[in-house]
Amino acid sequence: MPFVNIKVTREGVTSDQKAEVISGVTDLLVRILDKSPATTFVVIDEVELEDWGVGGLPVEQYRRNAAR
Template sequence: MPYVQVRITREGATREQKARVIAGITDLLVSVLDKSPATTFVVIEEVELEDWGIGGLPADAYRRQNLSEPEHR
């Protein structure tokens, strides 16, 4: 009985997009692990942008910083 929790920032993901994420994750678990879709649970949790941190910074500050820096490849 797989349980998958997906956390995304609350930035306007539509109901349709979330449904596609749920279907895609379920399909992946069915095809790779032979799990039953009837007992596969996918939960999407939306987190406020100010509550998401990356690299020691709030997500919006991290994005601003990385937009102003050249990409490192």
């Protein structure tokens, strides 16, 4: 019974995109690990940008530094 938790920043991910991710991840686990789609759980959590950090920095600051 696989459980996959995907976290993304809350930046306009659509319901259709989420559905495609859920379907794709489920298909991958079925194909690679021979798991049943009926018992495969995929959860997508959206995280506010201010609550996400990369390289010790808030993601917005990290992106600004990377753009330089």
